[in-house]
Amino acid sequence: MVQRLPGRDLHGRRRVAGARRRDRYRGDADQAGAAAGRGRRSVRARGAVGRHPGGVVQADGQARLQDGSAPPSLRADRLERAQGDCPLRDRRNHLRALQPDDVEAAVRSAFTVAGRRVVVVGAARSGIAAAELLIERGARVTLTDLRAEVPEAGRLRSAGVTLALGGDVDQTLTSAELIVLSPGVPATAPGVSRARAEGIPVIGEVELASRWLAGRVIAITGTKGKSTTASLTGRMLEAAGFKVTVGGNIGAPLSAQVSVSTADTLHVVETSSFQLETIDTFHPWVAVMLNFSPDHLDRHLNVEAYAAAKTRIFENQTAGDWAVINADDPTVLQMARKTRAAIRLFARDRSIAEGTAIEDQWIVERRRRGSTPLLPLDAIHLLGAHLVYDVMAAATVSALAGATATALTRAVEGFGGLEHAMELVGEVNGVRFVNDSKATNVESALRSIESFESGLVAIIGGRFKGGDLRLLRDALGARARAVIAIGEAAPLVRDALSDIVAVHDAASVGEAVAIGLALATPAGVVLLAPACASFDMFRDYADRGRAFKEAVKKLL
Numbered sequence: 189m190v191q192r193l194p195g196r197d198l199h200g201r202r203r204v205a206g207a208r209r210r211d212r213y214r215g216d217a218d219q220a221g222a223a224a225g226r227g228r229r230s231v232r233a234r235g236a237v238g239r240h241p242g243g244v245v246q247a248d249g250q251a252r253l254q255d256g257s258a259p260p261s262l263r264a265d266r267l268e269r270a271q272g273d274c275p276l277r278d279r280r281n282h283l284r285a286l287q288p289d290d291v292e293a294a295v296r297s298a299f300t301v302a303g304r305r306v307v308v309v310g311a312a313r314s315g316i317a318a319a320e321l322l323i324e325r326g327a328r329v330t331l332t333d334l335r336a337e338v339p340e341a342g343r344l345r346s347a348g349v350t351l352a353l354g355g356d357v358d359q360t361l362t363s364a365e366l367i368v369l370s371p372g373v374p375a376t377a378p379g380v381s382r383a384r385a386e387g388i389p390v391i392g393e394v395e396l397a398s399r400w401l402a403g404r405v406i407a408i409t410g411t412k413g414k415s416t417t418a419s420l421t422g423r424m425l426e427a428a429g430f431k432v433t434v435g436g437n438i439g440a441p442l443s444a445q446v447s448v449s450t451a452d453t454l455h456v457v458e459t460s461s462f463q464l465e466t467i468d469t470f471h472p473w474v475a476v477m478l479n480f481s482p483d484h485l486d487r488h489l490n491v492e493a494y495a496a497a498k499t500r501i502f503e504n505q506t507a508g509d510w511a512v513i514n515a516d517d518p519t520v521l522q523m524a525r526k527t528r529a530a531i532r533l534f535a536r537d538r539s540i541a542e543g544t545a546i547e548d549q550w551i552v553e554r555r556r557r558g559s560t561p562l563l564p565l566d567a568i569h570l571l572g573a574h575l576v577y578d579v580m581a582a583a584t585v586s587a588l589a590g591a592t593a594t595a596l597t598r599a600v601e602g603f604g605g606l607e608h609a610m611e612l613v614g615e616v617n618g619v620r621f622v623n624d625s626k627a628t629n630v631e632s633a634l635r636s637i638e639s640f641e642s643g644l645v646a647i648i649g650g651r652f653k654g655g656d657l658r659l660l661r662d663a664l665g666a667r668a669r670a671v672i673a674i675g676e677a678a679p680l681v682r683d684a685l686s687d688i689v690a691v692h693d694a695a696s697v698g699e700a701v702a703i704g705l706a707l708a709t710p711a712g713v714v715l716l717a718p719a720c721a722s723f724d725m726f727r728d729y730a731d732r733g734r735a736f737k738e739a740v741k742k743l744l
Contacts, residue, residue: 299399302326307361309380310370311338311353314393317443318368319349321397324447332360364388368396371437371462374487392466394459397442403431403453405471406585409464409501410478410514412632413578414438415606416570417478418458420582423599428591430454437463454589461488461497471504474585475529476512478577480519481631482655486721495523502527512584514577515540532588534580544584546576551583562587563597570603571622572610574635608733610636613740618710621701621740624717625733630655633719637663643712645704647697648681649674650720650732657684657719664689670707672700676724697725697732701739 304327308319311333319331329349336354338344344351352360358379361367367383367390369375375390384390398405408418415438422434433445436457445455457472461484464470480495488494502511502524509529514520516535524531533543545554549566552559562583568576583596605611608625615621627633628650637646637660644667648660657680664671665688672692673681682691692707694700697716704714722732 300325301366304328304365305363306330306366306368307332307364308368308370308393309333309357309361310373311335311340311351312370312372314441314443315368315370316340316344317441318370318393318396319344320347321400321443321446322368323348325400327366330360330363332357358382361388362386366391368393369466371460375465390466391468392463394436394442394457394463395467395470397446398467398470400446400449401442401453401455402449402451403455404473406454406456406474406476407436407459407470407472407501408457408476408478408581409459409461409498410476410520411481411483411629412627412635413478413575413581414458414460415626416575416609417476417578417581418456419606420579420599420603421585422456423603424582424586424591424596425454425456425589427599428586428589428595430589430591432456434458459501461494464500465497467500467503469504471506472501472509474510474512474588475501475505475527476581476585477501477514477520477523478581479514479517479631480523481629483629483631484653486653495519499523499526502529505529510588512581512588514581515543516577532584534577534584536576536580544580544587546580551576551580553584553587560593562593563600567597567601569601570605570610571612572636572639574639575605575610608730610639611733611737613737614744616705616740616743618712619705619708620713621704621736622713622715623733623736624715625722625729625736627717627719628721628729629653630657630659630719633717634660634663636715636717637667640667640713640715642667643709644668645670645672645708645712645714647672647674647694647700647704647714647716647736648685648719649677650718650722651675651724652677652680652720655719657681660719661685661688669709669712670704672703672707674700674718674725675720677720697735698739701736701743705743 301322302325306322306327306329308315308322308329308331311331315331319329322329330352331344331349332352334354334357338353341351361379361383364383365388367380367388369380369390369392371393380390406421408414408421418434418438422432425432431450431453433448433453434456435445436442437460438458442455442457449455480498482491482494484494488497505511505527507528507530511524511527511529511531513524513531513533515533516537533540535543535545540554542555544562545552547559550564551562553562568579579600586596608623611623613621613623624636627636633648637644646664646668648671664685668689670690670692671681671685672694674694674697678693685691692703694703701714708714716736722729726732726735
């Protein structure tokens with residue numbers, strides 16, 4: 189593997205796939221969501237992608253499926269069996285201990301920021317963590333944000349960070365020798381584009397942090413399921429005895445994990461398209477692509493640009509790495525053609541000769557010599573059949589690392605899901621209330637709706653990000669008693685669905701909960717599955733989910 193040493197002409201040399209629009213700098217933008225100021229107009233639907241994968245990512249030849257000797261597992265010969273356990277990787281796979289490649293280690297050690305003027309754009313979680321990391325590494329750091337105040341201002345100034353708040357962000361950028369973007373700041377924002385044109389390197393927070401990680405990275409992306417998969421992967425690896433961190437787009441920013449990174453650390457990183465569009469040398473040992481459907485079309489120019497950003501997760505992988513791929517998603521299979529890594533498939537519906545599959549109510553690792561049980565389906569206590577994919581992906585990654593079936597099962601049995609992701613909030617008069625505020629696009633909402641058979645009242649709306657709400661028609665027509673429309677997208681919801689199901693308007697989530705209870709039948713479900721971002725009414729999807737939960741709790 190040959191990589192160029194970092195320098196002024198290296199970082200930002202690639203044209204980032206994305207919109208060529210005039211976006212503003214979002215301050216608190218760690219949630220991948222709608223761009224600021226876009227909420228008053230709808231985004232033209234561009235249709236589903238999955239049925240026509242060839243138009244999304246150009247094929248570069250047949251994907252290489254692993255059928256010979258595999259890239260090594262992490263555990264090496266020091267893998268220890270618990271009593272009665274069976275290691276999922278056999279010792280014929282040429283196991284090796286966790287050590288970064290010598291060349292890559294040299295590249296990482298050569299990257300220095302001491303004495304350099306670095307501007308971090310966006311004073312949310314990731315931007316603050318990046319600024320603090322840069323100060324620790326000796327940089328002269330300016331943190332800029334459109335907001336006039338940030339709660340952490342005192343702490344940051346005490347640490348030596350210069351704050352440029354509420355002013356002309358573009359002018360601040362011109363003084364930089366390196367620019368680091370928070371995830372919510374578009375790489376195509378005018379000031380950023382001008383800085384890049386002037387030769388100033390531009391990278392993202394995840395890219396910055398990855399330069400100084402001593403451990404290996406397991407990067408997880410996809411349109412939906414990233415947080416659940418990342419959390420489960422972390423739990424499984426911890427149960428197997430690994431030193432693990434979980435973060436990125438959830439939990440702690442990657443920059444906050446550098447100080448605890450050692451050679452035996454596994455960094456499980458949830459990566460959004462916003463983070464991937466600003467990588468350069470980011471190199472996952474395992475890259476996971478869960479699924480793909482149109483999303484964030486308010487920020488990315490089109491579906492192709494969004495797909496290109498996602499596909500960058502494979503960009504720096506080599507033959508010694510792994511790509512974990514959902515074989516049930518044809519677009520994901522097309523994307524996988526971009527990787528040089530060995531491919532490990534997982535599939536719930538499609539028959540695959542090798543990979544992670546389901547047999548006789550078990551998730552198994554299927555190989556040519558036979559199948560090895562990983563964990564029983566009845567160990568999964570998650571609401572929503574689609575979440576089985578997340579469990580399968582997490583189990584696949586953990587098995588590659590050397591986790592045992594016992595560790596996988598123990599981790600899954602103790603996992604009740606994430607807050608705001610198919611979360612059962614409570615039951616009132618036999619009516620269940622389910623919070624899936626993280627379902628911020630149409631495809632995610634569809635999967636949530638399809639998890640129930642009948643008696644459904646769905647709360648849909650918010651700030652529309654693009655896609656086609658009509659994709660919900662069949663599922664709602666077969667299952668729903670009513671839809672309650674909220675937020676800026678309420679007129680779009682009504683136009684798309686009112687001829688197939690009764691649509692009621694609500695001015696708030698609290699009102700929607702009350703209407704939902706009145707409309708629901710005993711044993712019915714009131715489901716918050718917005719199919720939209722939250723920025724019209726809330727700070728983020730979590731704020732919206734909390735409002736739903738608080739309204740439900742008042743009824744209990």
